[in-house]
Amino acid sequence: MGTALLLMAHGSRNAEANDDLRRLADEIRADGEYVAVEASFLELAEPSIPDGGRKCVSLGADRVVLAPYFLSAGVHFRRDLQAIRDELAAEFPGVVFTLAEPMGRHPLLREIVLQRAREATNQSS
Amino acid sequence: MGTALLLMAHGSRNAEANDDLRRLADEIRADGEYVAVEASFLELAEPSIPDGGRKCVSLGADRVVLAPYFLSAGVHFRRDLQAIRDELAAEFPGVVFTLAEPMGRHPLLREIVLQRAREATNQSS
Numbered sequence: 328m329g330t331a332l333l334l335m336a337h338g339s340r341n342a343e344a345n346d347d348l349r350r351l352a353d354e355i356r357a358d359g360e361y362v363a364v365e366a367s368f369l370e371l372a373e374p375s376i377p378d379g380g381r382k383c384v385s386l387g388a389d390r391v392v393l394a395p396y397f398l399s400a401g402v403h404f405r406r407d408l409q410a411i412r413d414e415l416a417a418e419f420p421g422v423v424f425t426l427a428e429p430m431g432r433h434p435l436l437r438e439i440v441l442q443r444a445r446e447a448t449n450q451s452s
Numbered sequence: 453m454g455t456a457l458l459l460m461a462h463g464s465r466n467a468e469a470n471d472d473l474r475r476l477a478d479e480i481r482a483d484g485e486y487v488a489v490e491a492s493f494l495e496l497a498e499p500s501i502p503d504g505g506r507k508c509v510s511l512g513a514d515r516v517v518l519a520p521y522f523l524s525a526g527v528h529f530r531r532d533l534q535a536i537r538d539e540l541a542a543e544f545p546g547v548v549f550t551l552a553e554p555m556g557r558h559p560l561l562r563e564i565v566l567q568r569a570r571e572a573t574n575q576s577s
Contacts (some may be wrong), residue, residue: 332569334528336523344524348557353513355563392569398461398523399469429502431472433564437479444517445455 328399331388333379335408336396338368345372348396362388369407376408380415380424390423391415399431454487456513458504460533462522463493472496473521487513494532501533505540505549515548516540524556 332355336348348366356364363386367379374382375391383391393412397404408426416424429437457480463474472489481489488511492504499507501518508516518537522529533551541549556559 330513330573334565337467339524341524341528344533344556345525350557351562351565355566360566390573394525394565394569394572396565397474399464399466399472399522403466403540425572425575427568430561431469432475433567435560435564436555439474439558439560440459440519440521442558443486443555444519444550447517447519447550448455448515450550 328337328389329352330390330392331363331365331374331383332384333383333393333432334362334366334396335376335379335393336366336368336372338371340371352353362386365427366404376417377418380411380420384419384422388422392425392427394427395429397429397431398436399429453512453514454513455492455517456488456508456511458501458508458516459489459491459506459521460501460518461491461493461497465493465496466525466571474522476540486512489544500539502543506543509544509547513547514573515550517550517552519552520554522556523561551564 333353334348339345343369352364352366363383365373365379365382367376369376380391397409412424412426459473459477464470470493477489477491488508490504490507492499492501496499505516520533537549539549
């Protein structure tokens with residue numbers, strides 16, 4: 328028993344973008360903080376978010392944090408993710424499923440943008 | 453003369469998401485590191501990326517860093533951004549336009565996801 332982390336991205340036709348999330352899941356899994364860490368996708372890539380949730384449960388989680396890998400989540404989008412959370416909670420009554428906030432507005436995003444800008448300036452100077 | 457930062461997002465039908473980028477531009481502008489800091493959008497919101505670039509030039513920039521506010525940029529997407537950069541460079545031969553890397557794979561993204569997950573766990577416990 329323990330907490331699992333289910334990373335959720337939109338999914339892309341660009342395999343490289345999907346692999347970025349899988350790589351992130353691998354890295355966090357290696358930390359050992361979570362009993363399971365799975366990458367999942369709303370569309371265009373596998374596994375789906377519900378399948379990712381099921382895998383977390385099969386790996387022994389009694390709590391699953393659904394973490395959006397999105398800069399911002401519109402109303403439409405939050406509703407979709409909330410509905411998936413609710414379906415998983417209904418399917419596994421003994422497991423707590425919690426939806427985390429998207430990454431948007433986190434102060435560290437500003438640091439990332441500024442670092443990328445500085446890298447570009449240094450390369451071209 | 454100096455360097456401007458042109459933040460570029462996809463643009464969303466969700467006004468809140470677009471405002472997130474404008475707020476980020478405001479914050480970075482307040483730092484005073486750049487001669488101009490503008491938010492711009494590929495579609496669905498204003499200003500467009502070319503118009504944002506023109507504004508940077510009108511504000512006195514002789515160098516503009518185009519910084520994608522994206523977690524990952526697929527092949528299709530990089531090509532679009534590169535084409536916009538090239539058009540701006542042709543329109544303003546005296547200004548250097550440099551395209552920065554997207555935010556994806558930056559190590560701080562992992563920290564943000566983990567913090568969001570911990571916030572969710574603390575709220576529900």
